[in-house]
Amino acid sequence: MFPPMTLNFDVRPNPQPRSAQDRAAILADPGFGTRFTDHMAVATWTAADGWHDSAVVPYGPFTLDPAAAMLHYAQGVFEGLKAYRHPDGSIWFFRAEANALRFQRSARRLGLPELPVEDFLESLQALVRADHAWVPDPAGGEASLYLRPYMFASEAFLGVRAAHHVTYAAIASPAGAYFASGVKPVSIWITTKYSRAGAGGTGSAKCGGNYASSLLAQEEAARNNCAQVLFADAGRHEFVEELGGMNIWFVRGDELVTPGLTDSILEGVTRSSILTLATRMGLRPVERSVGLTELLEGISDRSITEVFACGTAAVITPIGRFADESGRDYTVGDGSVGQTTSALRQALLDVQFGRAEDTEGWLTKVC
Numbered sequence: 001m002f003p004p005m006t007l008n009f010d011v012r013p014n015p016q017p018r019s020a021q022d023r024a025a026i027l028a029d030p031g032f033g034t035r036f037t038d039h040m041a042v043a044t045w046t047a048a049d050g051w052h053d054s055a056v057v058p059y060g061p062f063t064l065d066p067a068a069a070m071l072h073y074a075q076g077v078f079e080g081l082k083a084y085r086h087p088d089g090s091i092w093f094f095r096a097e098a099n100a101l102r103f104q105r106s107a108r109r110l111g112l113p114e115l116p117v118e119d120f121l122e123s124l125q126a127l128v129r130a131d132h133a134w135v136p137d138p139a140g141g142e143a144s145l146y147l148r149p150y151m152f153a154s155e156a157f158l159g160v161r162a163a164h165h166v167t168y169a170a171i172a173s174p175a176g177a178y179f180a181s182g183v184k185p186v187s188i189w190i191t192t193k194y195s196r197a198g199a200g201g202t203g204s205a206k207c208g209g210n211y212a213s214s215l216l217a218q219e220e221a222a223r224n225n226c227a228q229v230l231f232a233d234a235g236r237h238e239f240v241e242e243l244g245g246m247n248i249w250f251v252r253g254d255e256l257v258t259p260g261l262t263d264s265i266l267e268g269v270t271r272s273s274i275l276t277l278a279t280r281m282g283l284r285p286v287e288r289s290v291g292l293t294e295l296l297e298g299i300s301d302r303s304i305t306e307v308f309a310c311g312t313a314a315v316i317t318p319i320g321r322f323a324d325e326s327g328r329d330y331t332v333g334d335g336s337v338g339q340t341t342s343a344l345r346q347a348l349l350d351v352q353f354g355r356a357e358d359t360e361g362w363l364t365k366v367c
């Protein structure tokens with residue numbers, strides 16, 4: 001199905017791995033995105049030689065020329081996926097091919113070389129096998145090992161063109177809940193002042209620029225006690241797009257609605273999994289354009305009973321409240337976690353953690 005594997009990710013073991021005691025302390029309270037494992041996967045691409053120099057090496061800093069194009073023109077893309085420990089101790093990826101394919105789409109949009117799917121998967125397999133002790137035992141919770149593959153222009157060149165020297169790397173970070181509040185409903189700040197991405201731009205690619213453009217609005221959200229920002233279309237700010245790092249859904253009657261994909265919305269792997277799970281659970285998932293007014297009126301008149309965010313990091317996070325720049329406040333239902341949100345969340349986690357049958361063939365065994 002995919003081109004043959006071309007890269008080997010042999011392991012050069014870290015001579016100074018963390019002690020088992022340090023690791024256990026980190027795994028006991030991993031938080032999100034601040035602690036990293038002992039190794040990383042790396043590979044280099046050059047216009048002349050293609051992909052080469054691949055390995056799993058000790059985790060550590062890069063040496064980067066100050067003129068590296070990534071630092072100036074942000075030519076870089078990334079992915080996010082997780083490795084899950086199952087009750088028998090084995091370790092599994094969830095829909096990693098979908099991330100590999102999106103990594104290719106993102107790379108194309110940013111003028112970067114595509115990493116073959118098999119190489120993407122092998123880099124992560126080799127990294128997780130080397131750092132298998134870092135995959136948390138969920139023990140009834142939902143901790144996992146978050147994987148962050150990424151690629152950036154490492155050519156030292158200040159002219160504006162696609163780089164001829166590119167670095168690929170994948171790092172791993174034990175992860176608990178993305179939001180400090182855990183799975184409690186979060187508040188969302190609606191901005192019509194700032195946009196995340198526009199038509200024809202890079203919104204559907206997973207590139208740092210989309211996240212950088214969300215940060216000022218994110219700070220405004222934090223000042224207003226909100227955890228995330230809801231972005232609307234950049235044209236007239238009429239249609240709901242996404243939360244910057246997550247897709248959004250709402251429940252109205254038996255319909256489960258999410259904004260249809262455009263070139264300014266990231267196609268989430270969790271979003272796509274919910275489309276399938278919802279159908280299996282007898283719900284009617286609908287992808288269509290959603291007016292901001294429709295969302296807020298539906299919350300106000302209680303025809304929208306639940307709203308939630310989804311993403312690899314966020315899993316499924318209930319949204320209890322929206323607030324906006326004009327001082328309006330909208331509580332979803334009674335502000336607590338809805339039944340559909342809980343059921344979908346449970347169904348997804350049960351598959352990921354091997355507690356339910358993987359009827360869709362979404363899991364791949366690592367070790």
Ligand code: COI
Binds near residue numbers: 080314
């Ligand atoms: C993910 O969910 O994996 C992301 O990349 C989003 C980011 C907010 C952590």
